[in-house]
Amino acid sequence: MTAAPLVTVGAAGFGRELLDVVDAVNKASAETVWELTGVLDDAPSDSDLDNIDRRGLPFLGPVEPWVASHSSTHFAVGVGSPSVRRRLARLFEHHGHRPATVCHPTATFGFDAVCAPGTVICAGVQISTNVHLGPHTHVNPNATIGHDSVLGAYVSVNPGAVISGACDLEEACLIGAGAVVLQGLRIGAEAIVGAAACVTGPVDPGSVVKGVPAR
Ligand SMILES: CC(C)(COP(=O)(O)OP(=O)(O)OC[C@H]1O[C@@H](n2cnc3c(N)ncnc32)[C@H](O)[C@@H]1OP(=O)(O)O)[C@@H](O)C(=O)NCCC(=O)NCCS
The missing domain is CATH 3.40.50.20 (Rossmann fold)
Incomplete structure (x- = not known):
């Protein structure tokens, strides 16, 4: 090769x-x-x-x-x-x-996890089963993406963040370091979730939320 x-x-x-x-x-x-x-x-x-x-x-x-x-x-x-x-x-x-598409060899991937072109996956990331990562998504070290989640194009998941199962992260949103997004939630396009936030409800496109629970 x-x-x-x-x-x-x-x-x-x-x-x-x-x-x-x-x-x-x-x-x-x-x-x-x-x-x-x-x-x-x-x-x-x-x-x-x-x-x-x-x-x-x-x-x-x-x-x-x-x-x-x-x-x-x-x-x-x-x-x-x-x-x-x-x-x-x-x-x-x-x-x-x-x-x-560049995936660190220590990242783990569940069955049918899909990384679109341009995806960058850092060390220690865990991508669960049936996850779809859109083009140019970045998943930073030690972040976790739960089963059935869908990440749109250009999404950033910062270090140590946890995206629970079946979440929908729309295009170009950013999840701050160490934040937790609870299961089944939608994070709107270009929204920002602050570092260490706990997101307990849907987040509107373009908005910024922070804290526990995130508001
Ligand atoms: C939430 C965030 C987007 C806010 O950014 P900002 O609008 O520029 O906010 P500021 O720095 O002006 O701070 C505004 C207020 O929010 C507070 N704040 C900032 N980030 C916060 C956070 N993550 N959680 C709770 N409060 C936060 C500040 O203390 C400040 O409070 P005050 O008004 O009482 O003084 C940003 O701080 C953040 O967390 N971004 C993610 C960063 C990240 O993941 N970094 C790792 C990169 S690898």
């Missing part, structure tokens, strides 16, 4: 965590799966650039000129914000680039 070239977006925190997931995928495989081309970012800090350099990866510059001037390759977006991730993913796809 020939390793597939992969460019990533984001030199900041999650962007470098994404690189760790890619490295782990390669280490767990008999042959290299992804050949990292380098990292794109519109406004990296000096320390981000230094961290990319110390990994031995080239910094490729801002996103738009690179995307428009290179032929089709795989890409993964290491940006935590769902709306920014959506804008970037659409830009890549508009120019014919292909989303990579």
Whole structure:
């Protein structure tokens, strides 16, 4: 198997965590799966650039000129914000680039769990049975997604969050670190659930809820 070239977006925190997931995928495989081309970012800090350099990866510059001037390759977006991730993913796809799906080898998956292209699954994640993850969904370390849940495109589930069974997380919503969403609930598109919240009822699209119970 020939390793597939992969460019990533984001030199900041999650962007470098994404690189760790890619490295782990390669280490767990008999042959290299992804050949990292380098990292794109519109406004990296000096320390981000230094961290990319110390990994031995080239910094490729801002996103738009690179995307428009290179032929089709795989890409993964290491940006935590769902709306920014959506804008970037659409830009890549508009120019014919292909989303990579990157799942850490320590993540577990139940029967019929589906990860759409662009999904990034971090270490220690547990995806239960019959779960569907939409395109460019991010599931951060040690989060749990309960059975029969559906996550729309660009959803972010932050570290340690627990999504109970049969939840419906609509496009581009964000579940904060350590939050719990009780079973069968709908989280509306672009809503934000605060860190450590306990969600006990449906959440309206675009709203922000926090606390226990979340309001
Ligand atoms: C809930 C959240 C979206 C609110 O963001 P914000 O609107 O910018 O809120 P602010 O920081 O201005 O704080 C507003 C008030 O809410 C409180 N607050 C903030 N986050 C809270 C949370 N998660 N739970 C309870 N209260 C919270 C603040 O203490 C502040 O209270 P005050 O008005 O009494 O001083 C955000 O704090 C959050 O939890 N985001 C998720 C972050 C996350 O998952 N981080 C991990 C990344 S890996």
